[in-house]
Amino acid sequence: MSSLRERINAALETVHDPEIGRPITELGMVRDVALDGGAVTVTVALTVSGCPLREKITGDVTAAVEQVEGVSSVAVELDVMTDEQRTDLRKRLKGGGEERAVPFAARGSLTRVYCIASAKGGVGKSSVTANLAAALALRGLAVGVLDADIYGHSIPRALGVRTMPMQVEQMIMPPIGHGVKVISMGMFTEENAAVLWRGPMLHRALEQFLVDVYWGDLDVLLIDMPPGTGDVQITLAQLLPAAETLVVTTPHLAAAEVAERAGTVALQTKQRIVGVIENMAWAELPTGDVWEPFGSGGGTQVAETLTATLGYEVPLLGRIPIDPGIGAGGDEGVPLVLNRGSSSAASVLLSVGAWIADRPRGLAGRRLALDMA
């Protein structure tokens, strides 16, 4: 039979750091386990002082150790990592790999990166991104969202994220909302300040979000793009040449114009457009009838035009109806797919999420580093 200390250590291995998602034992956070008969005192070193998750970690350690046979009481003492320990942690998390590389652009990266793009603002791109991210997390996928929309940062709020990212050494720990890791340009600017992002500054900021943020091993990274064509599109195409694009449009936008803009970016950046999502496509009347206030066929037309222009199949992945629950979910920080999963809008969003989830995580069908030149 194992000793009390061994059993306590095994219990501590089940406690994960809430931000990093790895066992605290593996991260070097358990500094000491003192035994006085069955009374246990565990000293945990937090990554930074004033860590907002101290209570959660204390609670998790207590709950895990309390259950160990032979333990009569548990006390948790908190300490803070030394500079050397933080450096060591950063190296461990980066896997000793190249320091300043974009992990998703590395050869062999299995993370699928999708840029959620639109020709114009206000078509619901951010709402779609937040809901798709939540839908993917719901299916058990490891998901991150990078909010690169420099004109409006609605993603953190839509995913219920209210905390700021923590910094450990040069590593930025993304806050997590509904299981989704979130980083937004808005987290690094004064509240509501209109920032005029110039090209080089923008490039550096986006690079930092991809390189210095600890994303961990993601299945999918969604990037909420600013509408239209511009510096963000160019920068991201350089940093993430294998990223793919999902185009969000509404039926009333001139389909030809939407397709032309999206197609031009795809041709210039050589990034593949993998599908079109039509938002605000229809509304259900109290009578049960379907009403299409903005006309119909826009999404199909965009998909068909892109298919013809780009020379490969660009499918229409879904038509999301108008649903006030989308706006309410965004305001409350609980995406519609999580709180009204059976509504028509949620069903479409969940089915697009399923389509993304079912695409292989591997390299199949993707452009490899060799032909990125």
Ligand SMILES: Nc1ncnc2c1ncn2[C@@H]1O[C@H](COP(=O)(O)OP(=O)(O)OP(=O)(O)O)[C@@H](O)[C@H]1O
């Ligand atoms: N299907 C829908 N039904 C009802 N309201 C919607 C729907 N989709 C989005 N909305 C609402 O439309 C508004 C614009 O949506 P959102 O912010 O997601 O668009 P966006 O394209 O990201 O805009 P921007 O680029 O300006 O940030 C929001 O108030 C949102 O709640």
